[in-house]
Amino acid sequence: MDADVRDAILGHGPWPPPPVRDPSNRVAASAAAAVFGRTLFFDPRLSTDGTIACSTCHLPEFGYTDRRPVGIGLATTDRNTKSVVDARFNRWYGWSGATDSLWAASLRPLLDPREMGSAERHVVERLRNEPDLAAGYRRVFRESPDRVDDGRLFADVGKALAAFQNTLISRRSAFDDYRDALARGDQRAQSRYPADALRGLQLFVGRAQCNLCHLGPQFSNGEFDRVGISVRRPDGRIDWGRHDGIKALQSSRFSLLGRFNDDPSRSTAGSTRHVALTAENYGQFRVPSLRNVARTAPYMHDGSLATLTEVVRHYSTIDAVKLHLAMPHAHGEPGDDLPSRPIETFPRTLDLTEREIADLVAFLESLTERPRR
Numbered sequence: 001m002d003a004d005v006r007d008a009i010l011g012h013g014p015w016p017p018p019p020v021r022d023p024s025n026r027v028a029a030s031a032a033a034a035v036f037g038r039t040l041f042f043d044p045r046l047s048t049d050g051t052i053a054c055s056t057c058h059l060p061e062f063g064y065t066d067r068r069p070v071g072i073g074l075a076t077t078d079r080n081t082k083s084v085v086d087a088r089f090n091r092w093y094g095w096s097g098a099t100d101s102l103w104a105a106s107l108r109p110l111l112d113p114r115e116m117g118s119a120e121r122h123v124v125e126r127l128r129n130e131p132d133l134a135a136g137y138r139r140v141f142r143e144s145p146d147r148v149d150d151g152r153l154f155a156d157v158g159k160a161l162a163a164f165q166n167t168l169i170s171r172r173s174a175f176d177d178y179r180d181a182l183a184r185g186d187q188r189a190q191s192r193y194p195a196d197a198l199r200g201l202q203l204f205v206g207r208a209q210c211n212l213c214h215l216g217p218q219f220s221n222g223e224f225d226r227v228g229i230s231v232r233r234p235d236g237r238i239d240w241g242r243h244d245g246i247k248a249l250q251s252s253r254f255s256l257l258g259r260f261n262d263d264p265s266r267s268t269a270g271s272t273r274h275v276a277l278t279a280e281n282y283g284q285f286r287v288p289s290l291r292n293v294a295r296t297a298p299y300m301h302d303g304s305l306a307t308l309t310e311v312v313r314h315y316s317t318i319d320a321v322k323l324h325l326a327m328p329h330a331h332g333e334p335g336d337d338l339p340s341r342p343i344e345t346f347p348r349t350l351d352l353t354e355r356e357i358a359d360l361v362a363f364l365e366s367l368t369e370r371p372r373r
Contacts, residue, residue, distance in 0.1 A: 005202055008205035008211060009182060009201060009205055010179065010183055011211075011216065012179060012211075013176060013180065013183075014176070014217065015176045015179075015291075017089065017217050019088075022088075022102070022166075022268070023262065024103070024256055024261045024262055024263050024269075025102075025103050025162055025262055026159070027141070027160065028159070028162060028163055030140060030163055032139055033140045034163045034164045034166065035136075036136040036163075037161045037162065037164030039132075039133075039136060040054075040160055041053065041054045041058075041165075042055045043133075044056075046110055046116060046118055046122075046126060046157075047073075047074070048117040049117070052115065052117070054106075054109065056073060057081045057115070058083070058084050062295065063085060063292050063296050064083045064085050065080075065083045067297065067298070068298075069298050069302065069304065071115065073109070073112070073114055073116055073117070074113065074115065075113070077112070077114045077115065078302070079094075079095050079239070080298065080300065080301055080303035082288065083296050086169060086170050086289055087105075087165050087168070088102060088168075088169070089289075090102070090222060091222040091223075092223075092224075092271075092286060094245065095245075095286055095301045096243075096248070096286070097224060097242055097246070098244070098245040098249055098252075099248075099254070100272045101254075101256055101261075102165055102166070103155065103161065103162035103254075104158060104252065104254040105162075106157075106158040106161035106162055107154065107155070107157065107254055110157075120151070120154045121150065124145070124157075127157065137160075140160060141156055151253065151259075151260065152260060155254060158254070170291045170292050170369045171370055171372070172370060173291070174366040175193075175197070175201070177189065177192070178190055178192075178193035178198070178201075178366075193366070194362060196359050196362040197362040199359040199362075199363075200359035200360040200362050200363030200364070200366075201363045203360055203363075210315075218289045218291060219291060220288060220289045222287065223286070223287060224241070224285060224286050225287055226284055226285075227285075227300070227315075227318070228314065229300045229301065229314075231282075231283045239301070240281075241281070241283050241285045241301065242281040242283075242286075243277060243283075243284075246276075246281060247277065249272065249275065255269075256269035257272055257273060285300075290364060291369070292367065293364050293367060293368075294364060294365045294367070295368060299311050309361055312352065312357045312360045313357055316350045316351060316357060318348070
């Protein structure tokens with residue numbers, strides 16, 4: 001195996017990565033908060049009519065998605081339901097990055113009229129007036145919800161929900177076993193990896209260059225891009241993706257720059273502080289993780305591709321000219337001067353054979369976590 005290919009493969013691990021402390025959420029690592037957050041996640045009382053819970057769209061049996069093209073709560077939404085498994089490793093949340101922390105992302109569906117349709121006042125009243133929820137809050141936050149102002153109490157709901165989601169980490173996959181065997185030079189263990197998945201992996205990090213965006217242990221750079229999927233909704237409206245997400249982030253009371261961040265130094269708010277609206281943001285959507293991707297169909301921000309084969313075929317036949325005419329956007333760190341985006345980082349027509357498409361799908365399926373024993 002070529003050294004560059006080997007290094008690229010090794011760069012997708014090890015898994016799971018070490019936990020990263022979230023100073024913006026004082027209960028992020030609290031076992032009691034995770035238990036309370038799980039209760040809230042499955043509790044429809046937080047919705048306006050008492051019928052919709054977080055788990056209505058994020059079903060455990062479907063990898064915490066809903067297997068629908070777009071989510072349906074109190075009404076039909078515009079975007080595909082993203083899994084919350086491994087969400088703790090994200091930098092931005094949602095397809096458009098409208099929130100910058102897992103706890104703020106957990107608040108957004110509560111207020112969306114198409115999802116849970118609630119209001120801050122309704123949620124905090126439930127915590128104050130429902131004895132079991134009030135007791136759960138006291139156990140976690142060491143004070144009565146009656147003594148906490150509405151804004152902080154509402155933020156704390158998100159922080160408990162985030163503590164639960166922090167426990168949802170995907171298990172190791174066949175790929176992880178192969179990657180670690182490659183790292184230690186164990187050829188016998190490497191031979192257990194299916195031949196078609198290995199061909200697909202070598203294509204993924206080689207000629208197809210999928211790892212330019214789907215990189216690292218989570219198989220995502222966590223940023224945003226255009227990938228040739230229409231931004232026009234069925235009703236004719238336009239979904240501008242990242243551009244609308246930045247506007248929502250900048251207007252949010254619950255961003256990492258706001259008073260509900262538990263970290264006085266705002267040490268994790270650098271990305272939020274430097275993010276800026278530009279024309280390049282129009283029509284960009286977040287690059288998703290590929291872990292457990294075989295369990296989370298359908299795909300893309302609008303759920304328009306039903307199978308992994310359709311996804312790979314989309315990239316095989318993508319209109320590279322149209323994408324190259326779109327305004328280039330470089331992936332960089334906050335505050336950096338962004339150079340023109342290198343042409344080789346654009347999605348491009350791959351012209352894959354049917355066997356290559358099948359091999360890439362076999363590789364993607366090998367990213368599925370192993371069953372619990």
